[in-house]
Amino acid sequence: MSVMQAKQMSDFCTDFCRIFPDAKARIRIDEPMSGHSTFKVGGKADYLLSVASGEELAAAIKIASEAGIPITVLGNGSNILVSDKGIRGLVLVIGKDMASVSVEGDNILKAEAGALLSVVSKYAASYDLAGMEFASGIPGTVGGAVYMNAGAYGGCMEDIVIGSVGLDADKLEVFELKDTGSHKFGYRKSFFAGENAFVLSVKMRLEIGDPDEIKAKMDEFTARRRSSQPLELPSAGSTFKRPEGFYAGRLIEDSGLKGYRVGGACVSQKHAGFIVNDKGATATDILALIDHVKDTVYGRTGVMLEPEVRILGEW
Numbered sequence: 361m362s363v364m365q366a367k368q369m370s371d372f373c374t375d376f377c378r379i380f381p382d383a384k385a386r387i388r389i390d391e392p393m394s395g396h397s398t399f400k401v402g403g404k405a406d407y408l409l410s411v412a413s414g415e416e417l418a419a420a421i422k423i424a425s426e427a428g429i430p431i432t433v434l435g436n437g438s439n440i441l442v443s444d445k446g447i448r449g450l451v452l453v454i455g456k457d458m459a460s461v462s463v464e465g466d467n468i469l470k471a472e473a474g475a476l477l478s479v480v481s482k483y484a485a486s487y488d489l490a491g492m493e494f495a496s497g498i499p500g501t502v503g504g505a506v507y508m509n510a511g512a513y514g515g516c517m518e519d520i521v522i523g524s525v526g527l528d529a530d531k532l533e534v535f536e537l538k539d540t541g542s543h544k545f546g547y548r549k550s551f552f553a554g555e556n557a558f559v560l561s562v563k564m565r566l567e568i569g570d571p572d573e574i575k576a577k578m579d580e581f582t583a584r585r586r587s588s589q590p591l592e593l594p595s596a597g598s599t600f601k602r603p604e605g606f607y608a609g610r611l612i613e614d615s616g617l618k619g620y621r622v623g624g625a626c627v628s629q630k631h632a633g634f635i636v637n638d639k640g641a642t643a644t645d646i647l648a649l650i651d652h653v654k655d656t657v658y659g660r661t662g663v664m665l666e667p668e669v670r671i672l673g674e675w
């Protein structure tokens with residue numbers, strides 16, 4: 361960070377903490393991003409703030425943009441690759457400090473964007489509410505899951521989301537999406553992925569289910585994940601999107617890349633769709649491996665893989 365950037369950031373803290381004094385304890389300086397990414401790689405973020413409300417998020421974006429400080433918004437960091445040089449400016453985390461969950465009438469679950477899917481699924485199950493079992497093993501937040509319409513085992517966020525509250529980061533206005541259709545869900549995308557807007561809270565409609573069946577389904581999905589995915593090693597889940605008509609993992613395996621390695625990064629032996637950090641990989645190793653996999657699969661099959669993982673920071 362240059363002297364000028366350090367001054368900008370310190371002014372940001374002063375201005376922000378004047379409005380939200382409690383936030384001081386949630387601001388980190390030179391924060392290693394390896395602790396905020398399931399890949400366990402990434403250099404330092406100049407500043408990182410875990411926000412506690414939509415008001416804080418809006419104020420942080422306003423003050424930072426007026427000062428010319430770049431911002432990056434994250435949830436649980438389970439779908440990102442952060443550069444070894446880290447992230448300049450301010451990282452805003454919508455996570456554990458904005459994570460309340462409640463049940464409303466008509467089997468509707470309301471969750472703040474930072475709530476973890478695993479926690480929300482268990483919460484739903486504790487009220488005998490079915491429909492979120494598919495999400496119980498996805499290690500992201502509700503906001504991150506809506507952003508990319510996360511899904512697994514035949515279910516996805518589109519099936520359950522009936523409304524959300526978001527923040528328009530350009531106008532700094534809170535808005536509401538009042539039905540599923542206005543979220544413009546598609547395969548691994550949503551309204552939020554195409555706009556400078558962030559999810560603050562989400563409403564999901566579930567249905568009353570049999571508690572034993574809900575638990576059995578969650579256990580079955582967990583067992584299937586454990587047996588087919590390299591959960592014992594840091595990764596960001598499926599590295600690539602599913603190309604139409606193909607499975608990325610199958611194309612990678614058929615291209616002879618299972619176990620292929622760059623430095624400490626490796627195409628998982630257990631599931632070729634996952635790149636894992638098994639020997640102290642750097643982000644550079646992982647990105648080089650992503651590029652190698654893309655080039656090789658394209659050369660052998662003519663299919664261009666597109667990373668599902670968001671590549672962030674200063675490269």
Ligand SMILES: Cc1cc2nc3c(=O)[nH]c(=O)nc-3n(C[C@H](O)[C@H](O)[C@H](O)COP(=O)(O)OP(=O)(O)OC[C@H]3O[C@@H](n4cnc5c(N)ncnc54)[C@H](O)[C@@H]3O)c2cc1C
Pocket residue numbers: 398433434435436437438439440454473474497498499500501502503504505506507508509510511512552557558559560591595596597598670
């Ligand atoms: C072991 C493992 C298994 C996985 N299995 C699955 C799976 O089965 N299915 C699946 O779909 N994914 C899976 N994933 C990927 C990941 O968990 C999901 O993509 C998840 O939805 C990402 O949420 P996050 O909070 O971690 O987002 P992050 O990784 O923090 O961010 C990802 C993107 O979402 C944006 N974002 C985050 N929060 C918000 C918000 N509140 N508002 C707007 N944008 C936001 C960020 O800006 C960023 O662009 C897996 C990952 C791992 C590590």
